[in-house]
Amino acid sequence: MAESAEQVHARLTAAAEANGGHLPMPPQGGWDIFPWVAVDGAVAPRPLPAPADEAPRSGEGGRPCELCTDGFPPERVVWEDDYWVLLRPPAPTGLPVLLNLCPREHLDFGQLDDDRASEFGRIANRLARIVEGLDNVARCQVLKYGDGGSHMHAFFAGRTARLSHVLGSPVIDWDExxxxxxEDVWLADLHTIATKLANWGGAARI
Ligand SMILES: [Zn+2]
Incomplete structure (x- = not known):
């Protein structure tokens, strides 16, 4: 069972107290695409640089695709079938569930044929229902960015129920x-997800 909001909140509070009263800034704070900056002690939108050509993503413009070059790391595979692989992060993160669903073949979202697109829809629907059925997990957010890599990787992010203010689009930032x-709590939930998803096909790997 995922941790309760009270357990997560207690860990947040302890981490903040150990860091002078506020939580450490996650890596996003150093990104040049981070949209906020401090101006005279207040948070303000970052001024945008001049327009420029789109940078090539991994898997295009001569840049190798990491998934196709290195393969799917076996230790991170939660579930798989002939066409799809569900990956977990290397280690627990801030959210109780964070998964990536990827096609085996190098395809971007929008390039799936009707069969693959139908499979994605069915798997995504089942996955969201399974994640939202976990104890202490509320919504399962489904996200697709694709600005860094051209090999489709859809995010499924389950957030802790009743953890006030960890809601909406900032949820993915709270993950960091x-x-x-x-780890044992995290792995137990991933096992539940994998075995329930395998009820419709494919194989659980955790
Ligand atoms: Zn690829």
């Missing part, structure tokens, strides 16, 4: 702000 929880 909240100190990670216990």
């Amino acid at each position: 702000i909240i100190p990670p929880g216990p």
Whole structure:
């Protein structure tokens, strides 16, 4: 069972107290695409640089695709079938669930044929239902960016129920702000997700 909001909140509070009263800034704070800057002690939108050509993503413009070059790391595979692979992060993160669903073949979202697109829809629908059925997990957010890599990787982010203000579009940022929880709790939930998803096909790998 995922940790309760009270357990996560206690860990957040302890981490903040150990850091002078506020949580450490996650890596996003150093990104040049981070949209906020401090101006005279207040938070303000970052001024945008001049327009420029789109930078090539991994897997295009001569840049190798990491997934196609290195393969899917076996230790991170939660579930798989002939066409799809569900990956977990290397270690627990701030959210109770964060998964990537990727096609085996190098395809971007929008390039799937109707069969693959139908499979994605069915798997995504089941996955969201399974994640939202976990104890202490509320919504499962489904995200697709694709600005860094051209090999489709859809995010499924389950957020802790009743953890006030960890809601909406900032949830994915909180994944790197909240100190990670216990690994055994995280792995047990991933096992539940994998085995339930395998009820419709494919194989659980955790
Ligand atoms: Zn690829």
